[in-house]
Amino acid sequence: MHISNGIINGPVAAIFAAFALAALAFCVRRGRADLDDRLAPMAGLVAAFIFAVQMLNFPIFTAGVSGHLLGGALAAMLVGPWVGALCVAVVLIVQALVFGDGGVAMLGLNITNMALLGTAAAYLLIALLLRVLPRSPSGLAVTAFVSALVSVVVAAQGFVLQYWLGGTTDLGGNLTGLAGTMAFAHLLIGVGEGLITATTVVTVAKVRPDLVYALRALKPATPAPAVPVAGGAR
């Protein structure tokens, strides 16, 4: 998923860099209001978790694309859309600067796909599903699973859109093939991502419901019983 240098041409990369910069500036402004003493360590941990999880790369050899877990839905669920997008963006920036994973000149494209599109899609779905589904652990699990699955596919299609706008090689009729391959591959990845997101979020919500941003933001009436359990769930 990380676009490396030279896949998309310069002008399109520059436009998306400007877009990502503006969107991140907005997230910084909104995120500052969210970031309190509880969210600050959580944001760091979510970013670390996403960083670790993105190391698992699944190459899809038939088409030469690769995919991995994105973590946008997990971030949206636990720290909210603004700080969540910033967490994923930080992961991408550090990966590009230090590991060369995803080109530095393509950062705008990668941030748009994974940090902005992925997190936005996930949070919109979370906000919708949490209102529709019953307030139970299984309702929460379904919300996490579906939003993670959809966010991964949306982020993958963001790449297809960018390739259509400014791919350095004209694929002709094969662009639909690329879109199909990306969608199918990321559907499979999305299932894995959905399972990990759902188990993590449900466990956290069971033990420390006060830590789940989506539950706090969308259910303001419930006073959270913030009882820290030593040693975690087990």
Added chain:
Amino acid sequence: MGAGHPHVLYRESGSPVHRLPPEVKIAAMVLFTVAVVATPREAYWAFGGYALLVAVVAALARVGPRWLLSRALIELPFVLFAFALPFLGAGERVEVAGLALSVDGLHGAFNILAKGTLGVLASLLLAATTTTRDLLLGLDRLRCPQILTQIATFMLRYLEVLVGEARRMRVARVSRGDDPRFLWQLRGFAAGVGALFLRAFERGERVYLAMLSRGYTGRMPTAWQGAGAATAGQWVAAATVPAIAATIAAVALVLQ
């Protein structure tokens, strides 16, 4: 955990590149990459020039070619994409070893290979010569919003917390007779992920509260003390690399 510990890619040395302040290295690396990407793909000689530039910096930083090339394997997935392009590309075809390959696709493959590899080598050089702490300090001095550097600071520290907690939980599981080797034993692993997250959070929260009670306000002391920031001379020294790269890119664009 944390503070001065270098990451896996850091190569301890006292070379001139290591001694440069982090902010100039980050700026030089980003500008170099932008120049490489802006180069038209038919200008083969330009990419040779960039490779030479990378080799000179690597030699100055005392980073060996074997170390660099083995770490550059991270871009392998996109190399595979590059190899698919000559078959997928549209337009004019050319016969190579009995295969009808797209000319545009071949150019595209070279484009991705050359620019991708140069970008990866540039970031590896930055990683090899800059500790994590310095990297964050450099971002802070480049006026990166504090909320981003704060998340990045915690991310890099909690990575260690996460790995340590995962190791402890694995030892605990194995010593109680669990032997998760097969697919149907994934349930234990899945349940473990949530528990790992919570345990790491609670440990991380303690670390954060300890930092707060020692006067942490969102910026590390090295950042606001402002000692060791880059001098004009160091900016000029580091600017030579992107300046040469920009010249090459400009010449390539004019000759096109």
